[in-house]
Amino acid sequence: MAFKELYQPVHLIIGEGCIQEIPRHIEAFGGTKALVVTDPGLMKIGTVKMVTDVLDGVGMPYAIYSDVKPNPTVRIVNEAKAVYDAQGCDFIIGIGGGSPIDVAKGVSILVTNGGTVEDYNGLELSKKKGQPLIAVNTTAGTGSEATRAFVITDQVRRSKMLCVDSNSVAYLAINDPTMMVHMPPSLTAATGMDALTHAIEAYVAKSRCPFTDGIALEAIRLIGQYLARAVADGSDMEARTQMCWAQYMGGLAFSNAGLGMVHAIAHQLGGFYDTPHGVANAIMLPYVMRFNMTSCAERYADVAQAFGFNTGNLTVEQAALAAILYIEELEKIIKIPGLADTDFNPDDAVAIAENAMTDTGMPENPRQPSIQEVVEVMLTAYYDKK
Ligand SMILES: [Fe+2]
Numbered sequence: 001m002a003f004k005e006l007y008q009p010v011h012l013i014i015g016e017g018c019i020q021e022i023p024r025h026i027e028a029f030g031g032t033k034a035l036v037v038t039d040p041g042l043m044k045i046g047t048v049k050m051v052t053d054v055l056d057g058v059g060m061p062y063a064i065y066s067d068v069k070p071n072p073t074v075r076i077v078n079e080a081k082a083v084y085d086a087q088g089c090d091f092i093i094g095i096g097g098g099s100p101i102d103v104a105k106g107v108s109i110l111v112t113n114g115g116t117v118e119d120y121n122g123l124e125l126s127k128k129k130g131q132p133l134i135a136v137n138t139t140a141g142t143g144s145e146a147t148r149a150f151v152i153t154d155q156v157r158r159s160k161m162l163c164v165d166s167n168s169v170a171y172l173a174i175n176d177p178t179m180m181v182h183m184p185p186s187l188t189a190a191t192g193m194d195a196l197t198h199a200i201e202a203y204v205a206k207s208r209c210p211f212t213d214g215i216a217l218e219a220i221r222l223i224g225q226y227l228a229r230a231v232a233d234g235s236d237m238e239a240r241t242q243m244c245w246a247q248y249m250g251g252l253a254f255s256n257a258g259l260g261m262v263h264a265i266a267h268q269l270g271g272f273y274d275t276p277h278g279v280a281n282a283i284m285l286p287y288v289m290r291f292n293m294t295s296c297a298e299r300y301a302d303v304a305q306a307f308g309f310n311t312g313n314l315t316v317e318q319a320a321l322a323a324i325l326y327i328e329e330l331e332k333i334i335k336i337p338g339l340a341d342t343d344f345n346p347d348d349a350v351a352i353a354e355n356a357m358t359d360t361g362m363p364e365n366p367r368q369p370s371i372q373e374v375v376e377v378m379l380t381a382y383y384d385k386k
Pocket residue numbers: 142194198263277281
């Protein structure tokens with residue numbers, strides 16, 4: 001391909017208190033009633049109210065769909081779309097981590113394109129720009145507010161559908177660290193590792209370009225510097241703000257470069273066992289990096305440099321290994337569990353690997369595995385930590 005097309009939200013705001021800017025943007029695109037898509041936990045702890053208070057302040061009507069679950073299913077998207085229709089909404093505000101924003105993207109696409117979510121499982125399958133979407137991020141990891149991807153679980157096949165669609169990109173992305181201070185350490189850790197996986201997979205993905213390389217490396221540097229701090233002290237606003245930048249850049253990087261084998265496996269672990277997405281990525285990342293070493297050691301050496309290693313006296317392979325060991329050490333510090341600590345069953349490994357081979361992320365992986373090699377990587381992770 002002789003050209004590269006890039007995708008990003010029309011507007012992005014990052015910083016403390018930036019949710020106050022939402023009404024100005026609603027006015028700009030002429031929205032008259034919002035569907036707020038979120039989850040019960042964010043309703044309960046008052047995070048959603050922070051946004052609806054802003055809407056109430058300017059008299060902007062809204063309806064709320066708050067039943068989004070982790071690893072959201074086709075049924076949840078359909079329910080949210082039904083509320084949108086019944087309430088006469090004309091734009092969508094997704095508030096949450098990846099799950100509510102992914103559901104909001106699904107609704108946005110269905111409103112303008114019709115059909116069902118399954119119709120958009122794959123690459124660029126919609127025809128029309130989605131209904132305007134404001135994506136308010138409450139975690140520092142998934143990057144969903146930045147990307148053209150949304151992941152919906154097909155509950156019948158127990159598989160995750162990766163819909164990659166530039167028509168689903170948010171009109172406005174909001175990263176306000178004051179929305180994130182209530183995230184518990186385990187969620188901060190898991191979503192932060194999701195962000196790191198986005199950046200590293202984008203940096204070695206086949207469709208990478210100079211733009212994605214630059215933002216991926218800076219995201220890696222910031223995560224190396226600030227993730228453990230954000231986990232240790234959730235009220236550390238400098239760490240939270242820098243993680244906002246890191247996760248946005250990681251999201252933008254993978255949205256434009258692609259993912260890889262870590263996500264291809266993690267999507268299936270989520271579909272099979274509801275394993276939290278960030279945890280699944282964090283578990284698989286070092287093992288997939290070891291598998292990929294023969295194809296992209298020089299790139300992993302750059303990752304080591306971004307983590308702050310002086311690689312001048314190391315071979316490329318030693319530097320790449322330093323990056324992997326650094327990640328494993330970070331995962332110990334922030335208490336990421338092992339695969340054996342999850343519901344993973346080795347008897348499912350072949351079925352999971354077969355699904356992973358069809359994942360939209362897999363073709364971007366720098367080294368194409370066989371089904372057996374995917375199985376071996378998973379079983380190595382499983383028995384290594386057991
Ligand atoms: Fe991810």
